[in-house]
Amino acid sequence: SGQSDSMDVQTxxxxxxxxxxxxxxxxxxxxxxxLYYIQGKFPEIATQYDYYMALAYTVRDRILHRWINTVKTYREQDVKVVCYLSAEYLPGPHLGNNLVNLGIYPQVEQAVRASGLDLNALLAEEEEPGLGNGGLGRLAACYMDSLATLEIPAIGYGIRYEYxxxxxxxxxxxxxxxxxxxxxLGxxxxxxxxxxxxxxxxxxYTESYTDDQGHYRVRWVPHQVVKGVPYDTPISGYRVNTTNTLRLWKAEAPESFDFQAFNLGDYYGAVDTKITSENLTKVLYPNDExxxxxxxxxxxxxxxxxxxxxNLLKIHLLRExxxxxxxxxxxIQLNDTHPAIGIAELMRLLVDEYLINWEIAWDITQEAFAxxxxxxxxxxxxxxxxxxxxRLLPRHLEIIYEINQRFLDQVRLKYLGNTDKLAQLSLLDERRGKRIRMAHLACVGSHAINGVAALHTELLKTGxxxxxxELWPEKFSNKTNGVTPRRWxxxxxxxxxxxxxxxxxxSWIKQLDDLRQLAPLANDPSFCHEWRQVKRAVKQDLADYIQTTQGLTINPDSIYDVQAKRFHEYKRQHLNVLHIVTLYNRIKHNPEIEMTPRTFIFGGKAAPGYRMAKLIIKLITAVGDAVNQDPDVCDRIKIVFMPDFNVTNSQRIYxxxxxxxxxxxxxxxASGTGxxxxxxxxxxxxxxxxxANIEIREAVGAExxxxxxxxxxxxxxxxxSSYNxxxxxxxxxxxxxxxxxxxxGYFSHGDGSLFQPLVEGLLHHDPYLVLADYQSYIDCQDSVGQAFQDQETWTRTAILNVARIxxxxxxxAIREYCQDIWHVDPVxxxxxxYVQAKA
Ligand code: NBY
Incomplete structure (x- = not known):
């Protein structure tokens, strides 16, 4: 399994x-x-967390060996490297994933048992790095996993948020x-x-000067300087030696600034600078908009x-x-517009600091970015x-003006006299106060632009x-999202x-299309039986977890009907609630009614300032309180809200x-990845x-x-047509x-006002067409309920879904990015x- 290529050579x-x-x-x-040398503990006083740390370092040591060899090889071979720029990463807990990738899960399980411990208990000790909001941050993590597994040289750059x-x-x-x-806890x-x-x-501010050769130059005189300290995390690939780097930056005060203040006796000023600097990477904005x-x-x-x-320029120049x-x-890949300022920053570095002329710098920039x-x-x-x-980036504003002017000159040639086009394409939005459009900057500065599912890309092109x-059709392509089968x-x-x-x-673990070999087994009764047993056992696990954590009993033979994702009106968790309330009304009208038992499971966070999203959470829990207790319901419907939906908790749910x-x-x-x-x-x-629902349906079959x-x-x-x-x-x-x-007020102790904003919003605005889709959804759910009665057919359908996914x-997805956009090859x-490596 490639664990020790050259070790066998030793005799x-x-x-x-x-x-x-x-x-x-x-x-x-x-x-x-x-445990002894890193944690400074001995068994009698060590906590589970100490043992987790001891195990994590044990695994890290094995990874380090591969990591160092990877970095060394990239340096020596002068390879092309993918740089993924993302303000968010949601890698999830590292330990279990690294055990899978290294192929040492069974050995470690036994070693941990030999130490009188339980691996699952140790895995549960890890705090996940929640350095993202949702799909976008998790996508970055899946892509880092695939890059390493496909042996593609890559660095992920991001922010080391303290919270x-x-x-x-x-x-x-x-x-x-x-x-x-x-x-x-470290x-x-x-x-x-x-x-x-x-x-x-x-x-x-900026000032211009003329250099020794008589060239016009600009110098940026900043008001403040902040130091960025990199923290590197290894990203292992599945059963390969490749171990790439996730490099996250922490903001600190630069020493030189502190000293200046101290020398002037301004102790508070110095400490203040330190605090303001460190505030920069203190907390992730919890908004997905x-x-x-x-x-x-x-x-x-x-x-x-x-x-x-x-950092990239330094690496490049070090390679001479x-x-x-x-x-x-x-x-360089821009994960949404959040890092799009990089286009102006690379121009600044090349033009102002490395004294490259504008046209050459612009060619480099456009060629590098996507x-x-x-x-x-x-x-x-x-x-x-x-x-x-x-105010914050005076030099970048000038550079953006220059980029825009040159861009619009080009546009003018193509659309003679069409001032609307100029206004529509400009990097500056001249309406509602002047604003810089980061998506326009990203498009102009990149050689490739992509959406994340086929429909999404089509709608980008027309929307x-x-x-x-219209200007650059050749820049556009679709790259439908994917997720890593190693973790998921x-x-x-x-x-x-x-x-x-x-x-x-x-083989399917690295070649997921090989799951196709399952398709014939969908007609094999004994395989289907085993499949059902697996599903039943996994559902029992979740039932046990919900029993322990919430004291709620759920029926593992009921349909587990799950909606787990960020709360947003466009995602329509409230449409799901309308279905639940509709079933509830049916029961209240006719307590004897036949109904396939269902457990509705919700999970997800709302942005702290998003009132409607928070009200929808309250509605779910309120409906749950009423329905779960109602003796008429006879356990035909159960509603569970799983708190704190994150990578760790999602792993029990999927x-x-x-x-x-x-x-x-x-x-x-745009796509969805859940x-x-x-x-x-x-x-x-x-x-x-x-x-991506559309493509999933195409893949698994409409039936x-x-x-x-x-x-x-x-x-x-x-x-x-004025929706009513x-x-x-x-x-x-x-x-x-x-x-x-x-x-x-039935679900709110008689308070008829609590859910008014929600109901009134639906009746009078309903921007996401909840009411228009209601009946179609109910009918579809009724056929789901029917279909679940026939477990044989249901199982066959489930197997075919997996076989075709x-x-x-x-x-x-990463292979497509490599071929069409990045033009990089495996190394x-x-x-x-390692003794040699150290020497
Ligand atoms: O990106 C999600 C899309 O909604 C989803 O359809 C897609 O599958 C996924 C991966 O492509 N977008 C998303 O998660 N966005 C954010 O989390 C986000 C975070 C911060 C900001 C904007 C969006 N922000 O402006 O600060």
Whole structure:
């Protein structure tokens, strides 16, 4: 398995090294050593967390060996490197994933048992780095996994937030936010590299000067300087030696500034600088839409992008490559517009600091950058006011003016006299105060632009980016998202993994299309029986967990109907609630009614300032309180809200789901990635023709997918023809009854006002067409309920879903990025004997 390429060459008696060996005894001794020498503890006083740390360091040592060989090889071979720029990463807990990738899960399990411990208990001790909001941050993590597994040289650059996404608690049915102190007990997976710190400038002014050769130059005199310190985390690949780097930047005060203040006797000023500097990377903004006008957010973006680009230039020059070849050595991917300031920053570095002329610098920049868009909601496109931007980044504002002027000159040639086109394409939005459009900057400065699902890319071309598509159709391509099967199948669903591998071997873990070999087994009764047993066991696990954590009893034979994702009106968790209330009304009207038992499981966070999203959470818990207790219901319906949906908690949920709710208004969800995780674990999908749902349905077959709702085109048409939600209410008795029950105060102790904003919003505005899709959704859910009665057919359908889901591996997505956008090739990493490596 490539664990020790050159070790077998050695002859003679051999004791495995404590830091590289894989035998159970060596691992056991390494854990004991690390407990003693790293944690400074002995068994009598060691906590589970101490043992987790000891084990984490044991695994890290094995990874380090591969990591160092990887870095060495990249240096020596002068390879082209992918640089993924993302303000967010949600890697999830590292330990279990690294055990899977290294192929030492069984050995470590035994070594831990030999130490009198339980591996699952130790795994549960890890605090996950919640350095992202949702899909966008998790996508970055899946892509880092696939890059390493495909042996592609890559660096992920981001921000080391001291506080990640808040922990969610539910109190009295409402979301309460708790600060996420994930670094409190230390982080064994990161290595600080203070020697590679860089300075980042902010504020001040620019001035021009003439250099020795008589060239006109600009110098930026900043008001403040912040130091960026990199913290590196190894990203292992699956059963390969390749171990890439996730480099996250922490902001600190630069020493020189402190000294200045101290010398002047300004102690408070010095400490103050330190505090303001460190504030920069203190906390992740918990919004999954741009935050209007928050200076600190722009500071975060510029900070990590400047650190990263300075770092790349340093690497490039260390290799003694000329600057002109920069784009041959680095492919820089912008994960949404959050790092788009990088385009102006690379121009500044090349033109002002490295004295390259503008045209050459611009060619390098355009060739290096590529841009991924993740949203279709026009209100979610990032813009910055000129005033704020110019105050913080005066030189970048000048550079953006220059980029814009040259760009618009080009546009003018193409669209003679068409001033509307100029205004539409400009990097500056001249309406509603002057603002910089970051998506326009990203498009102009990149050689490639992509959406994240086929429909999304098509809608970009005809919607928010249509003018750019008209100008440069060749820049556009689709890259449908994918997720890593290592974490989302192998790690989280060992039962299913073993069943699959016992039948078709293990190749699917790296070649997910090989799951196709399962298709014939869908007709094999004994395989189907085993599949059902696996599902049943996994559902029992979740039932046990819910019993222990919430004291709620759920029925593992009921349909687990799951909606787990951020709370957003366009994702329509409230449509799901209307279905629940409709079923409840049916029971109240006819207590004897036949109904397939269902457990509705919700999970997800709302942005702290998003009132409607928080009210929808309250509605779910309120309906749950009423329905779960009602003796008439007789356990036919149960509602569970799983608090604090994050990577760790999601890992219990995906494997247990029977039904995956992907019910966004068509044309609003760029792709979705949870939809893929559910399908991979054998859930059937109920969904609209939105995002990647469309491609999932195509892949698994229309007959194996529960489709409902308006199409994106029908949504657009209905909105254009003055949609009247009230008419649906008036003409649909069940819908009316459901909404009336909510307004009546039935779920709010008689308080008829609590859910008014929600109900009134639906009746009078309903921007996401909940009422228009209601009946179609109910009908579809009724057929789901029917279908679940026939377990044989249901299981067959689930197996076919898994057999045909191969396309949605992030390996496929990354291969497409490599071929079409980055033009990078795999680099095989051989392991040197580590004693030699050290010498
Ligand atoms: O990106 C999500 C999309 O909604 C989803 O459809 C897609 O599958 C996924 C991956 O492509 N977008 C998303 O998660 N966005 C954010 O989390 C986000 C975070 C911060 C900001 C904007 C969006 N921000 O402006 O600060």
């Amino acid at each position: 003679g008696p051999q004791i495995e090294d404590d830091r590289t060996g894989f035998s159970i005894e060596t691992l056991r001794r390494a854990i004991a050593d690390n 990640g996404i808040f922990d969610q608690e539910i109190r009295d049915g409402w979301q309460v936010e708790i600060t996420d102190k994930w670094l409190r 982080n064994p997976w990161e290595i600080p590299r203070p020697e590679n710190a860089v300075d980042v400038k902010f504020g001040g 741009p935050i209007q006008g928050k200076q600190l957010r722009l500071e975060q973006q510029y900070f990590f992008v400047s650190c990263s680009l300075q 490559d000329p600057l002109e070849t920069f784009a041959d050595k680095f492919a 841009f991924t868009n993740h949203t279709l909601l026009p209100e979610a496109l990032e813009t910055w006011s000129l005033e704020l931007f110019g 928010v980016l249509r003018d750019f598509y 199948m192998v790690l989280i669903n060992p039962r299913l993994t073993q069943l699959i591998s016992r039948n078709i071997g293990e 494997p247990a789901a029977d039904l995956s709710e992907q019910i966004s208004t068509a044309g609003k969800e 939809n893929m995780k559910f399908s991979m674990n054998g859930a059937l999908t109920i969904g609209t023709l939105d995002g 194996n997918f529960y489709l409902f709702g308006l199409t994106a085109q029908e949504v657009a048409d209905l909105k254009a 939600p009230r008419a649906y209410y008036d003409s649909n008795a069940a819908l009316r009854e459901a909404l009336d029950l909510i307004s009546s 191969g396309k949605f591996s992030s390996d496929r 095989h990493i051989k392991l040197e004997e």
